[in-house]
Amino acid sequence: xxxxxxxxxxxxxxxxxxxxxxxxxxxxxxxxxxxxxxxxxxxxxxxxxxxxxxxxxxxxxxxxxxxxxxxxxxxxxxxxxxxxxxxxxxxxxxxxxxxxxxxxxxxxxxxxxxxxxxxxxxxxxxxxxxxxxxxxxxxxxxxxxxxxxxxxxxxxxxxxxxxxxxxxxxxxxxxxxxxxxxxxxxxxxxxxxxxxxxxxxxxxxxxxxxxxxxxxxxxxxxxxxxxxxxxxxxxxxxxxxxxxxxxxxxxxxxxxxxxxxxxxxxxxxxxxxxxxxxxxxxxxxxxxxxxxxxxxxxxxxxxxxxxxxxxxxxxxxxxxxxxxxxxxxxxxxxxxxxxxxxxxxxxxxxxxxxxxxxxxxxxxxxxxxxxxxxxxxxxxxxxxxxxxxxxxxxxxxxxxxxxxxxxxxxxxxxxxxxxxxxxxxxxxxxxxxxxxxxxxxxxxxxxxxxxxxxxxxxxxxxxxxxxxxxxxxxxxxxxxxxxxxxxxx
Ligand code: BG6
Numbered sequence: 436x437x438x439x440x441x442x443x444x445x446x447x448x449x450x451x452x453x454x455x456x457x458x459x460x461x462x463x464x465x466x467x468x469x470x471x472x473x474x475x476x477x478x479x480x481x482x483x484x485x486x487x488x489x490x491x492x493x494x495x496x497x498x499x500x501x502x503x504x505x506x507x508x509x510x511x512x513x514x515x516x517x518x519x520x521x522x523x524x525x526x527x528x529x530x531x532x533x534x535x536x537x538x539x540x541x542x543x544x545x546x547x548x549x550x551x552x553x554x555x556x557x558x559x560x561x562x563x564x565x566x567x568x569x570x571x572x573x574x575x576x577x578x579x580x581x582x583x584x585x586x587x588x589x590x591x592x593x594x595x596x597x598x599x600x601x602x603x604x605x606x607x608x609x610x611x612x613x614x615x616x617x618x619x620x621x622x623x624x625x626x627x628x629x630x631x632x633x634x635x636x637x638x639x640x641x642x643x644x645x646x647x648x649x650x651x652x653x654x655x656x657x658x659x660x661x662x663x664x665x666x667x668x669x670x671x672x673x674x675x676x677x678x679x680x681x682x683x684x685x686x687x688x689x690x691x692x693x694x695x696x697x698x699x700x701x702x703x704x705x706x707x708x709x710x711x712x713x714x715x716x717x718x719x720x721x722x723x724x725x726x727x728x729x730x731x732x733x734x735x736x737x738x739x740x741x742x743x744x745x746x747x748x749x750x751x752x753x754x755x756x757x758x759x760x761x762x763x764x765x766x767x768x769x770x771x772x773x774x775x776x777x778x779x780x781x782x783x784x785x786x787x788x789x790x791x792x793x794x795x796x797x798x799x800x801x802x803x804x805x806x807x808x809x810x811x812x813x814x815x816x817x818x819x820x821x822x823x824x825x826x827x828x829x830x831x832x833x834x835x836x837x838x839x840x841x842x843x844x845x846x847x848x849x850x851x852x853x854x855x856x857x858x859x860x861x862x863x864x865x866x867x868x869x870x871x872x873x874x875x876x877x878x879x880x881x882x883x884x885x886x887x888x889x890x891x892x893x894x895x896x897x898x899x900x901x902x903x904x905x906x907x908x909x910x911x912x913x914x915x916x917x918x919x920x921x922x923x924x
Pocket of ligand 1: 674
């Protein structure tokens with residue numbers, strides 16, 4: 436349940452993440468009445484600014500649809516619940532100063548618990564000192580304390596282990612909430628219901644029926660403004676190793692014993708049938724199963740290397756396609772193709788499950804069935820089925836059974852992933868947060884290829900024009916793993 440009297444602190448309040456995701460999500464929750472009673476929000480960052488300037492920033496972070504006066508009034512209320520403290524990340528004094536700020540706010544709760552939620556929207560270089568400083572100087576002794584942390588959780592297996600180890604010195608696992616915001620997306624959550632709430636789906640969910648699976652992330656913009664961060668990490672660490680791998684684990688895990696947080700998280704790492712973890716059943720990715728790309732200037736847009744914060748000879752991939760194989764009886768032999776790219780032709784995240792060919796016999800040239808789950812934009816699930824061409828012909832044509840959310844659920848609004856996750860953290864529900872052992876397995880799968888890419892012998896990524904579908908070689912790459920276009924395409 437939600438705890439009243441809660442102070443939420445956003446560290447990194449002037450950064451990109453706070454601006455794009457954290458503040459809009461906090462405001463969304465507030466506006467819909469989901470924040471606890473007597474909540475207070477503290478922004479914390481190095482930048483010095485007074486309250487007026489801080490309010491201006493909050494206003495600039497939040498979009499008011501059609502300048503709706505009711506929303507604007509809510510925003511004014513929200514600002515009144517907010518305050519700002521500037522300080523360093525490494526020195527104790529700054530945190531003692533922050534504690535005093537808490538004590539001032541919390542005076543009004545004299546006889547009651549006070550709960551503190553610490554949200555770290557920070558670069559990894561300061562995670563550890565901040566976590567330690569909070570524990571030593573800002574930990575509430577009169578209520579619950581929770582720390583929400585964001586990726587990147589290290590750069591490889593070793594750095595992740597040392598980061599987690601250091602965090603554990605100050606914070607217990609049940610106080611720690613590691614966000615992967617893809618776990619908060621409606622269609623990712625829906626996978627559990629689609630798979631385990633439908634006998635028809637479940638019956639065909641294995642290597643006997645499925646030929647190949649693609650999980651695709653496409654963004655139509657480059658790294659503009661984030662080049663410095665991005666160049667150190669690259670697209671594999673930014674998207675594949677976390678967001679797409681999480682989607683894959685939910686798509687392929689065995690049925691959890693229940694919907695309790697620990698059961699879901701257990702099942703992602705341990706398949707009940709084989710007692711092997713589904714992620715553990717994935718061997719490290721092979722170089723020959725990987726295609727890398729980097730965007731170049733085109734369509735009036737700059738190339739990756741034109742960004743001033745990127746080194747001129749950078750070989751950092753902004754596009755990657757790679758194949759994961761799950762070595763268990765359900766999935767052995769099925770390629771899971773993960774693809775992600777910046778500066779592509781469209782914004783789209785989807786899962787495409789392609790079923791096997793109909794066995795030879797009565798139809799020539801018939802398309803495969805496909806189940807597509809569109810995560811964003813315009814959430815949808817559709818199944819490509821062959822149907823007899825209406826009329827005198829007996830020819831089969833591919834058609835769709837289409838569940839597009841905005842048509843089917845006209846009265847429902849889908850909450851933003853960050854709203855869902857922050858609310859879960861406020862309620863103390865860990866179901867959609869990443870557990871430490873999951874991270875360990877995830878890094879084991881990706882570390883060898885990442886070291887190869889970071890090393891001397893890595894090839895240059897294939898160039899692709901800004902605004903294109905990705906490297907030219909992509910179609911041939913996907914075909915190599917069995918994907919067939921439907922006959923109508
Ligand atoms: C973040 C990545 O984790 O996810 C960004 O660091 C990416 O590079 C973002 O743009 C995508 O999130 P969404 O919710 O817009 O798909």
